[in-house]
Amino acid sequence: MPELPEVETTIRGLRPVLEGRTLTRIEPRRADLRIPFPPDLRQRMTGARVLGIDRRAKYGLIETDRNDVMIFHLGMSGRWRIDPAELGKHDHLVVETDAGRRLSLCDPRRFSFVDLVRAEALANYPPFQRMGQEPLSDAFTAAALGSALAGKQVAIKLALLDQRVVAGLGNIYVCEALHLAGIAPDKAASTLKPALLVSLVKAIKQVLESAIIAGGSSLRDYARPNGELGYFAKQWRVYGKQGEACPSCAAPIIRREQGGRSTFYCPACQQ
Numbered sequence: 001m002p003e004l005p006e007v008e009t010t011i012r013g014l015r016p017v018l019e020g021r022t023l024t025r026i027e028p029r030r031a032d033l034r035i036p037f038p039p040d041l042r043q044r045m046t047g048a049r050v051l052g053i054d055r056r057a058k059y060g061l062i063e064t065d066r067n068d069v070m071i072f073h074l075g076m077s078g079r080w081r082i083d084p085a086e087l088g089k090h091d092h093l094v095v096e097t098d099a100g101r102r103l104s105l106c107d108p109r110r111f112s113f114v115d116l117v118r119a120e121a122l123a124n125y126p127p128f129q130r131m132g133q134e135p136l137s138d139a140f141t142a143a144a145l146g147s148a149l150a151g152k153q154v155a156i157k158l159a160l161l162d163q164r165v166v167a168g169l170g171n172i173y174v175c176e177a178l179h180l181a182g183i184a185p186d187k188a189a190s191t192l193k194p195a196l197l198v199s200l201v202k203a204i205k206q207v208l209e210s211a212i213i214a215g216g217s218s219l220r221d222y223a224r225p226n227g228e229l230g231y232f233a234k235q236w237r238v239y240g241k242q243g244e245a246c247p248s249c250a251a252p253i254i255r256r257e258q259g260g261r262s263t264f265y266c267p268a269c270q271q
Contacts, residue, residue, distance in 0.1 A: 002074040003170030004058060004135070005211035010080055011055045012212075013225035017082055017101050018050045018062065025096035033092060034075060034113040041116055044068050057131055057168035067119045075111030080104070080225045103225070131167045135204050140166070142197035149189040149197075156192065157185035158259045160204075169204070172239050173211065175264050177203040179238045179248075184270045185263045210235060238264040 002010070026045040028037040038044075048064035055061065062070040072078075081104045087094065091104035093114060105112065117125055132148055133140040148165045149156075159165050160174045169177075178185050180203035183196060192200065214235060237247050241264060242255035251268035 002058065002078070003173055004055075004168035005173065005208055007055055007058050007060060007074060007168070008136075008212050009215050010074070010225055011053055011060055013082065014060075014062075014080060014103070015053050017099075017103065017225075018053055018095075018097065020050065021097040021099055021101070022047065022049045023064075023095060024098050025094065027094040028114075029087075029092050029094065033078075033107060033110045034073075035115070037093070037114055038116040041070075041114065044116060045070060056128060057134070057163060058170075059127070061122070063119060069117050069119050069122050071115040071117065071125065072105065073113050075107060075109065075113065077109040078105060078107035078112030081106050082225045127163075130164050132163060132165045133167060135166050135169060136208055140201060140205075142194060142201050145201055146192070146194065146197050149192065152189040154189055155186045155258060156183060156189045156200075157263055159189035161259070161261075166204070171261050172236075173204070173207050175239045176237055177207045179246075179265060179270060180207060182269055182271065184267075185258060185265050187271075238266060240264065 023045050024047075026042045028041065031037065044066060045064065045068070048066045048068065051063045051065055053060065053062050058073060060072045060074075062072070064070070081091070083102055084091065084104050087104060088106070090108045091106050092110070093105040095103045095105075105114070115125075122128070133144055145166070149159055152159050152165075157174055157178060160169050160177075161171065175185070177200065181196065181199040183192070183200060238253050241253045244253050245251070246253055246266040246269055248269050249266065251266055253264055253266055256263050256265075
């Protein structure tokens with residue numbers, strides 16, 4: 001599943017193509033993805049000018065001069081393609097601009113979705129109402145994380161995957177950040193001392209920023225909008241490396257299940 005760095009990389013790829021441009025064609029090529037396309041999507045977006053493109057957690061936001069925001073989520077295998085040579089059966093939404101550019105939302109598994117809301121209603125969009133801090137924002141500090149974790153006896157790995165605690169973190173980057181911070185994934189979330197919270201916040205920001213610079217991690221169907229692959233997978237310290245030597249201490253990396261997901265960690269380094 002595309003995580004925060006992959007969505008941020010997508011946003012940065014779409015900006016030069018869409019920002020300031022007028023949308024000349026909006027064409028859903030099927031009735032639905034995870035949810036139905038908004039019935040008035042074509043009417044409200046055709047002829048609109050794109051004011052800006054942003055991100056909230058794993059959601060992309062395309063704002064227009066008609067006071068609308070088109071929200072997209074890439075689901076498990078979605079990605080935007082820029083100027084595809086031809087459209088395939090998995091290209092489910094086509095967007096064209098007055099500059100002659102074409103984009104398609106491609107999703108073989110169809111877990112992605114597109115929604116449309118008024119700009120003034122964006123903060124009340126249901127998934128955003130109880131969402132935690134953006135991990136790359138200045139507001140995401142050790143004190144803020146400590147407050148969000150207060151009273152939580154759940155394992156820190158599972159707490160960080162809770163979008164109400166931190167917005168946009170996924171399995172890969174939580175595993176990587178916990179290893180970088182030297183924190184055991186099953187440690188009770190509320191027991192982290194201030195020094196560990198400082199280390200964890202620093203590690204989360206470092207891992208995410210490094211992943212964005214590398215263009216994200218290419219898993220299965222994910223690629224950047226220009227078709228290039230992300231290369232952060234080459235920098236993974238523990239994720240997917242069961243039985244390999246820890247890069248910090250050479251102890252073997254272990255895989256276990258937590259909350260139905262794979263956790264990779266070093267039992268020697270992470271306490």
